[in-house]
Amino acid sequence: MADQLILIEGEQKMATDVPMSCTCGKVKGMIRGLSPASTNHVRCPCVGCQSYAHYLGRADDMLDEGGYSNIFQMNPRNFEIHEGHEHLAAVRITKTGPLRWYTDCCKTPLGNTFPRGGMPFLGVLPICTGFKGTSPEVVEMVGPVRAVGYEKPPVPFGSKLRTTLMIMRLFTKMMIWRIREGKSWKPFFDEHSLRPIKKPITLTDVEREALEAKVI
Ligand SMILES: [Zn+2]
Ligand SMILES: [Zn+2]
Numbered sequence: 001m002a003d004q005l006i007l008i009e010g011e012q013k014m015a016t017d018v019p020m021s022c023t024c025g026k027v028k029g030m031i032r033g034l035s036p037a038s039t040n041h042v043r044c045p046c047v048g049c050q051s052y053a054h055y056l057g058r059a060d061d062m063l064d065e066g067g068y069s070n071i072f073q074m075n076p077r078n079f080e081i082h083e084g085h086e087h088l089a090a091v092r093i094t095k096t097g098p099l100r101w102y103t104d105c106c107k108t109p110l111g112n113t114f115p116r117g118g119m120p121f122l123g124v125l126p127i128c129t130g131f132k133g134t135s136p137e138v139v140e141m142v143g144p145v146r147a148v149g150y151e152k153p154p155v156p157f158g159s160k161l162r163t164t165l166m167i168m169r170l171f172t173k174m175m176i177w178r179i180r181e182g183k184s185w186k187p188f189f190d191e192h193s194l195r196p197i198k199k200p201i202t203l204t205d206v207e208r209e210a211l212e213a214k215v216i
Helices: 047-056 136-142 157-181 205-212
Strands: 003-008 011-021 028-034 040-044 069-074 079-083 088-092 099-103 109-113 122-124
Touching (some): 028 069, 040 136, 040 157, 047 069, 047 109, 047 205
Antiparallel strands (some): 011 028, 028 079, 040 069, 099 109
């Protein structure tokens, strides 16, 4: 791991380059400059995230006992894929949900994006760094969980406030990345059309309902 001292929004943090790999090793890359300042670590118990874990057959790896996934949101241009592009796949669990990118060789989740390129956003599932969501190594890389996305009701006021602050922080970062670097396309979209580099898989209603039946 290469460490470098970087300055982000006035905060001095140690940023780390972390090797990225699917579980079987066919897809490999590097996540550049990970630090608590450059990312947004969240947890999500939503139906889409839980259904996705069941879709991949990796609920044991991706979900805790409450059905929560850990995700760290980052600038997608720092998520580099060096090998195994032919194994990339994307699924849309719901018609309006994110594109969820994974590897078709061993069903390792990589990250979630908008349906098109343009705005820089990537929500990474930590498994591709070799660690489960809440392991101390993940917290060391991207800091503690800042908030819960799509909290199950009833949601206490403190939790709502944390989520609002987290979303404001994320949107500020996205605007800074967009202004500084222009339209976002790496690593999952075509540079010119901003369309996904792989045609997303869409589920039938029957398939989606079968996954949702496993949601807690
Ligand atoms: Zn693999
Ligand atoms: Zn979710």
